[in-house]
Each structure stands twice: as C-alpha cells, then as structure tokens.
Amino acid sequence: xxxxxxxxxxxxxxxxxxxxxxxxxxxxxxxxxxxxxxxxxxxxxxxxxxxxxxxxxxxxxxxxxxxxxxxxxxxxxxxxxxxxxxxxxxxxxxxxxxxxxxxxxxxxxxxxxxxxxxxxxxxxxxxxxxxxxxxxxxxxxxxxxxxxxxxxxxxxxxxxxxxxxxxxxxxxxxxxxxxxxxxxxxxxxxxxxxxxxxxxxxxxxxxxxxxxxxxxxxxxxxxxxxxxxxxxxxxxxxxxxxxxxxxxxxxxxxxxxxxxxxxxxxxxxxxxxxxxxxxxxxxxxxxxxxxxxxxxxxxxxxxxxxxxxxxxxxxxxxxxxxxxxxxxxxxxxxxxxxxxxxxxxxxxxxx
Amino acid sequence: xxxxxxxxxxxxxxxxxxxxxxxxxxxxxxxxxxxxxxxxxxxxxxxxxxxxxxxxxxxxxxxxxxxxxxxxxxxxxxxxxxxxxxxxxxxxxxxxxxxxxxxxxxxxxxxxxxxxxxxxxxxxxxxxxxxxxxxxxxxxxxxxxxxxxxxxxxxxxxxxxxxxxxxxxxxxxxxxxxxxxxxxxxxxxxxxxxxxxxxxxxxxxxxxxxxxxxxxxxxxxxxxxxxxxxxxxxxxxxxxxxxxxxxxxxxxxxxxxxxxxxxxxxxxxxxxxxxxxxxxxxxxxxxxxxxxxxxxxxxxxxxxxxxxxxxxxxxxxxxxxxxxxxxxxxxxxxxxxxxxxxxxxxxxxxx
Numbered sequence: 001x002x003x004x005x006x007x008x009x010x011x012x013x014x015x016x017x018x019x020x021x022x023x024x025x026x027x028x029x030x031x032x033x034x035x036x037x038x039x040x041x042x043x044x045x046x047x048x049x050x051x052x053x054x055x056x057x058x059x060x061x062x063x064x065x066x067x068x069x070x071x072x073x074x075x076x077x078x079x080x081x082x083x084x085x086x087x088x089x090x091x092x093x094x095x096x097x098x099x100x101x102x103x104x105x106x107x108x109x110x111x112x113x114x115x116x117x118x119x120x121x122x123x124x125x126x127x128x129x130x131x132x133x134x135x136x137x138x139x140x141x142x143x144x145x146x147x148x149x150x151x152x153x154x155x156x157x158x159x160x161x162x163x164x165x166x167x168x169x170x171x172x173x174x175x176x177x178x179x180x181x182x183x184x185x186x187x188x189x190x191x192x193x194x195x196x197x198x199x200x201x202x203x204x205x206x207x208x209x210x211x212x213x214x215x216x217x218x219x220x221x222x223x224x225x226x227x228x229x230x231x232x233x234x235x236x237x238x239x240x241x242x243x244x245x246x247x248x249x250x251x252x253x254x255x256x257x258x259x260x261x262x263x264x265x266x267x268x269x270x271x272x273x274x275x276x277x278x279x280x281x282x283x284x285x286x287x288x289x290x291x292x293x294x295x296x297x298x299x300x301x302x303x304x305x306x307x308x309x310x311x312x313x314x315x316x317x318x319x320x321x322x323x324x325x326x327x328x329x330x331x332x333x334x335x336x337x338x339x340x341x342x343x344x345x346x347x348x349x350x351x
Numbered sequence: 352x353x354x355x356x357x358x359x360x361x362x363x364x365x366x367x368x369x370x371x372x373x374x375x376x377x378x379x380x381x382x383x384x385x386x387x388x389x390x391x392x393x394x395x396x397x398x399x400x401x402x403x404x405x406x407x408x409x410x411x412x413x414x415x416x417x418x419x420x421x422x423x424x425x426x427x428x429x430x431x432x433x434x435x436x437x438x439x440x441x442x443x444x445x446x447x448x449x450x451x452x453x454x455x456x457x458x459x460x461x462x463x464x465x466x467x468x469x470x471x472x473x474x475x476x477x478x479x480x481x482x483x484x485x486x487x488x489x490x491x492x493x494x495x496x497x498x499x500x501x502x503x504x505x506x507x508x509x510x511x512x513x514x515x516x517x518x519x520x521x522x523x524x525x526x527x528x529x530x531x532x533x534x535x536x537x538x539x540x541x542x543x544x545x546x547x548x549x550x551x552x553x554x555x556x557x558x559x560x561x562x563x564x565x566x567x568x569x570x571x572x573x574x575x576x577x578x579x580x581x582x583x584x585x586x587x588x589x590x591x592x593x594x595x596x597x598x599x600x601x602x603x604x605x606x607x608x609x610x611x612x613x614x615x616x617x618x619x620x621x622x623x624x625x626x627x628x629x630x631x632x633x634x635x636x637x638x639x640x641x642x643x644x645x646x647x648x649x650x651x652x653x654x655x656x657x658x659x660x661x662x663x664x665x666x667x668x669x670x671x672x673x674x675x676x677x678x679x680x681x682x683x684x685x686x687x688x689x690x691x692x693x694x695x696x697x698x699x700x701x702x
Binding site: 163164165166167168169172173212215218247249250267268269288289290291293294295298322325327 | 514515516517519520523524563566569598600601618619620639640641642644645646649673676678
C-alpha cells in the first residue's frame with residue numbers, strides 16, 4: 001500500500017501489524033516538548049498554536065526528536081484540542097494548566113458548533129506540515145487525535161479536571177445529549193484523522209487520556225460504541241491504529257474487543273499480566289515516565305524487564321506510559337533509545 | 352474492650368471485624384463538607400483550620416452529617432495535613448487547589464522538621480474534639496490520617512500534582528533519604544492516630560489517596576514496609592483499621608498482605624472481581640461519587656449492584672470510591688442512605 005511506504009525505517013509499522021522486526025521499535029509520547037532546549041528556544045518566540053499552525057516550524061519541531069534521540073517514529077506536533085479550535089471552539093493552551101475552554105458545553109444549543117472538519121479550510125496547516133514531513137523523514141509519521149470522552153471532558157468541564165464530575169454527571173443525567181455530543185466528536189475525530197492520513201500520516205494514535213476515570217460498565221455503555229465506530233472507519237484506510245489512555249488497566253478487556261491494532265499501556269500493569277488476560281492486540285508501553293529522573297542503572301533495569309516480557313512476541317513497541325515532562329534530560333532519552341535498540345537487536349547470524 | 356463500646360449503633364464496628372450485622376453500614380468520605388448549606392455558612396465565618404482547631408465548632412461540623420443523613424459513623428473533621436501543620440510545617444489549604452507547602456522538601460536538612468507529635472502540646476484540639484464527640488455521638492467515631500506516600504507527595508511537590516514526577520524522582524534517586532522521610536512520616540502517622548485512639552476514636556482510616564500512581568513493584572519496594580509497620584503498630588490498640596486509595600486496583604494483592612482490617616475500593620473494580628482475586632479483608636466501597644449527580648433511579652440501580660455483591664458475606668461497608676464534592680445535594684445522600692439501610696436490612700423473622 002502506497003500510504004504505508006517508508007523510505008527507510010519501517011520497523012514501527014511492522015510492529016503495529018505484528019510482523020517480525022529486527023529490533024523493538026521505540027518512540028516517546030510528547031517527544032517534542034519543553035524538555036528540549038531547542039524547543040524551549042522556539043517557544044520563547046512563538047505560542048503553542050503559532051508553532052502548530054506554521055507548517056515549516058511545526059515540521060522542524062516534529063522532526064527534531066527523531067534526529068536527536070534516534071527514535072523510530074515522528075509524531076505530528078499538535079494538541080488534542082487542535083480540531084476543536086479549528087472549527088471555531090474558543091480554546092487556549094494555558095501554561096502550567098492545559099487546555100481551557102471559554103464557554104463550556106451545558107445544553108443542546110452548545111453542541112451546534114461541533115461540526116465535521118473541512119480539511120482544506122479548517123486545517124490546511126496540518127496537511128501541509130504532514131506533506132513537508134513525509135518528504136523529510138526516514139521514519140514513519142504518526143498522526144493523532146483526542147478521543148471523544150477526553151475531548152468532551154475539556155468541553156464540559158471547561159478545562160482539566162480531577163474528578164470529571166461535571167462530565168460524568170452530564171453523561172448520566174442527559175444520555176441523549178451525551179450520545180449527540182459523542183457522535184459529533186466521533187465524526188470530527190474521524191474526519192480529522194482521515195485528513196491526516198490523506199496527507200501522509202502512516203499510523204494514527206487516539207489519545208483517550210482521561211477515560212480511565214470511568215469503570216468498565218460505564219465505558220461499555222457510554223463510550224465503547226463510539227470507539228468501535230471510530231476504529232472501524234479508520235480500518236478502511238489501512239493505516240494502523242493505536243489507542244492510549246492512562247490509568248485504564250481495568251478497561252483492557254473492553255479495548256480488546258475494539259477494531260484497533262495496538263493498545264498502549266501505562267506502568268500500572270505489566271506486559272505479562274496483560275498477555276495473561278488474553279489481550280491479543282499489539283502492545284505499546286509501558287515505562288513510568290517518572291523513572292526518567294532515576295539513575296540510569298535503574299532506568300535500564302526496569303526497561304530490560306519490560307523488553308524481556310515484550311520482545312519475543314510479534315507486536316511490541318516500547319514507549320512511556322504517559323508523556324515526557326519538562327525536567328527530563330535529552331541525554332537520558334538518547335541513552336535509553338540506544339539501549340532498547342541494542343538490547344533487542346536480533347543477531348543477523350541467527351536470523 | 353472499652354474503647355470499642357458504642358452507646359447505640361455498633362454496626363460499622365461489627366462490619367470492620369467481619370461480624371454479622373443487621374444491615375450494611377454506610378458512611379461517606381468527606382461527608383462533612385461544602386455540599387452542606389450549613390457547612391458553607393460556617394465556612395463563611397471561619398477558615399478550614401479555624402474550624403478544625405476549635406473543638407466545639409469542629410465537633411458540630413463532624414456530627415452534622417450523622418444527624419442529617421443517618422449514616423452509621425462520624426469521621427473527625429480534619430485535613431490529612433493537620434499533623435504536619437501541628438509540628439510546624441508551613442502548610443495552607445488553598446480553596447480550589449488543596450494543600451500548599453511553602454518550602455518543599457529537597458534535601459536531608461529539610462527532613463529535620465518532621466518529628467513525632469507531642470499530642471498534649473501539638474494537637475490538644477484534636478483530642479478535645481474527639482472527647483466532645485464521643486459524648487454526643489451514638490455512632491462510632493472514625494479517626495484518620497494521611498499515609499506517608501501521600502503526605503510525602505505534598506511535601507516534595509509543594510502541593511497537589513498530576514504526575515508525582517518530583518516525588519517519584521526523589522524516591523528513585525535518593526533511596527536513603529526516601530527511607531528516612533517515610534520512616535519519619537510513619538512514626539508521625541502512628542503517633543497521630545494513637546493520640547486519636549487514646550482520646551476515643553473507635554476506627555481509624557489511613558488515606559493513601561495518591562499511591563495508585565505507583566506500580567506494584569514500586570509499592571512493594573518503597574511503600575509496603577512502612578504500611579506494614581503502621582498497621583502492625585495500630586493493631587496493638589485493638590481499633591479496626593481501614594486503608595484507602597483512589598485508582599489503586601492494581602495494588603490490591605499487596606494490600607491484602609498488610610495487617611489492616613478493611614480495604615476501601617474505588618469504582619474501577621467490583622466487589623466480585625476483588626473477591627475473585629482472593630482478597631479476604633473486609634471491603635468498603637465503591638460507588639463512583641460522580642453518580643451522585645445522576646437521576647436517583649440510576650444511583651439506586653448501581654448501588655443495588657454493589658450491595659448485591661457485598662451484603663451476603665460478613666465484612667462489607669458501603670461508601671463512595673472517593674469524597675463527596677460540592678455540587679452534590681444533601682437530599683440525594685439522605686435518600687441513598689435510607690435505601691441502603693432498607694434494602695439490606697435482614698428480616699427479623701428470618702434472623
């Protein structure tokens with residue numbers, strides 16, 4: 001398939017599809033970010049959205065960690081709020097807080113603004129960035145989007161939340177409005193990811209960062225049908241899909257029923273425990289990002305334990321259980337990437 | 352034992368000890384709080400610590416939900432930061448944020464201030480409040496304290512955190528200092544709970560609210576020895592103990608090895624799943640507090656499912672999976688309490 005053609009390094013694509021790989025591929029969530037001195041310098045000059053809306057700068061920021069760390073993929077630099085902002089929702093990224101929405105959703109009328117994307121008008125900069133990157137990268141480019149529950153939590157709470165009480169209260173007490181909201185956000189997500197794929201994204205990851213706040217009964221009833229719809233539509237593109245959440249080990253059996261290719265795990269479980277639960281998807285994960293502040297010997301020990309459980313079965317991608325944070329050192333990630341590649345590289349003689 | 356004598360209602364005490372009960376006892380975390388109009392009126396006049404340091408007002412606030420909701424226990428009105436504040440740590444409770452520490456712990460020197468409590472000098476108001484309450488209550492009085500990891504997270508981060516990266520970085524990279532800090536916080540916690548028990552607290556709950564951020568390997572290595580020590584010391588008092596965390600289903604097997612009487616569950620698991628894991632402690636939980644915003648029929652349905660799994664085996668206490676929040680209606684909790692009592696009350700004829 002043409003979309004999946006990669007000039008050189010296709011290890012991540014193979015791992016997503018559970019094909020044999022020469023070594024365990026690795027990339028890191030939030031691998032472009034404030035932990036990089038170069039990124040901090042760019043952010044002195046531009047706001048988050050100024051970077052993500054300028055294809056040349058955005059491509060540079062997206063590509064930097066690939067060169068710097070030697071990872072096996074680039075992930076589009078953007079925010080999960082990008083598609084919402086692009087259809088006119090008033091959202092800002094506030095430093096130290098996160099996305100903040102000016103007019104939180106409360107009633108049916110508030111849903112009217114949530115419409116399908118018209119890529120050429122709404123996100124030309126995303127498609128342009130992807131085209132530039134496809135030309136420059138020799139690793140696959142991952143596109144991404146937020147999942148409906150996680151987007152809804154920002155839209156309803158008005159910003160980040162601890163307990164998601166307003167969101168869940170809305171879900172429980174206005175089920176028809178909830179279905180309407182989730183259907184609109186699902187269509188938006190699909191149109192956003194299709195636009196990325198059309199422009200050249202070769203893998204897409206769906207971030208449902210906060211859905212672990214729900215128990216499996218709620219997930220099954222209020223969320224799963226929409227995730228099933230999203231991944232079914234994406235399947236038609238032929239591009240591999242990854243589903244991520246934090247603190248969602250209790251939802252893995254639900255996730256295993258979805259038409260998604262890869263499940264991204266956090267550190268609250270182990271690859272072995274997940275395999276013992278008969279989860280048969282490709283897996284991605286699952287180092288605690290806090291460990292990046294540990295002495296390198298401890299990072300290596302914990303990484304080795306993950307690799308020992310993951311590397312011998314097809315379909316394993318090394319990643320963190322959540323994003324990199326600002327106080328991590330670039331050098332730590334560079335050494336970690338090298339270690340993962342070296343430790344898992346198959347001896348060509350025995351291949 | 353004299354400490355355990357309750358004038359009238361000892362149902363909760365019996366449930367903690369897995370003895371037969373006439374109905375499932377219920378109380379709610381943060382049952383004294385901003386959801387009550389009476390509490391809001393008192394908070395107009397006094398700060399949080401002004402209330403908790405004034406025995407007459409504190410006893411009134413502690414007792415109010417017992418009268419108002421008909422619950423089977425009172426829980427001392429205090430904050431988990433109370434013992435730290437009482438030994439001179441500069442902590443404030445900031446509205447909408449939580450506990451904020453002026454000088455976060457970074458080095459060995461910063462640990463020196465963490466010392467044992469001298470109850471008569473440091474927390475006379477806590478003991479006085481408990482004495483007033485024991486005289487006025489006809490339900491058991493629950494004392495409580497924060498657990499070392501959760502206290503350490505505030506002390507190290509300087510306030511609430513999302514990822515606990517600084518705390519975990521400290522734990523991984525300064526293991527001796529971490530042990531020192533945890534030992535000091537363990538001794539503080541024990542002395543604080545012993546003082547509450549001496550004054551009349553009949554059950555104690557240890558809040559390890561954020562420890563679910565660790566995986567079970569870290570919990571086993573860095574936390575479990577201290578929790579073992581705390582619960583072993585408390586066992587000598589004869590007072591039943593409860594251990595609470597949020598998002599910690601993955602730690603239940605570790606918890607089952609501790610000398611604690613009751614494990615408090617959040618909504619991300621079910622009583623049935625926990626029993627199937629051979630967790631044999633008494634259990635407390637586990638309604639999602641967000642459900643308190645749902646129509647009452649749905650609250651009842653979800654509560655019934657919990658009760659059906661919990662009520663027929665000795666050792667079950669109904670509670671929420673986390674604390675009540677301000678937008679909950681008092682009337683909802685009153686109706687819920689009545690429903691739980693009615694639905695689980697054993698027919699005296701069949702007794």
